[in-house]
Amino acid sequence: MNKRPSLILCVLMDLLGYLTYAVPVLGEFADLVWAPVSGAIFFAVFGGWRGAAGGIFNFLEELMPGTDFIPSFTLMWLIQGKIKGPVETSPE
Numbered sequence: 001m002n003k004r005p006s007l008i009l010c011v012l013m014d015l016l017g018y019l020t021y022a023v024p025v026l027g028e029f030a031d032l033v034w035a036p037v038s039g040a041i042f043f044a045v046f047g048g049w050r051g052a053a054g055g056i057f058n059f060l061e062e063l064m065p066g067t068d069f070i071p072s073f074t075l076m077w078l079i080q081g082k083i084k085g086p087v088e089t090s091p092e
Contacts, residue, residue: 004080005045010073013041017068028065035062038072046076 039059
């Protein structure tokens with residue numbers, strides 16, 4: 001199983017996705033370039049079946065108009081942490 005990426009990396013990747021709207025009208029065209037790059041990065045960061053499924057979702061989310069507000073990387077970071085459960089500490 002892949003090591004969990006940092007929250008900072010996930011938030012930065014989501015912010016990069018939001019930046020495509022920084023330039024009006026060109027934002028949707030920038031998404032055509034960003035969507036496959038973002039999907040590939042998503043898979044590389046999370047790996048496995050979750051990374052593949054999330055990468056496809058991320059790719060489609062970036063392509064579809066009006067869905068760039070979804071923080072895909074950060075959501076997967078939260079989901080991955082929830083599935084693994086809390087970190088156990090040794091009793092003192």
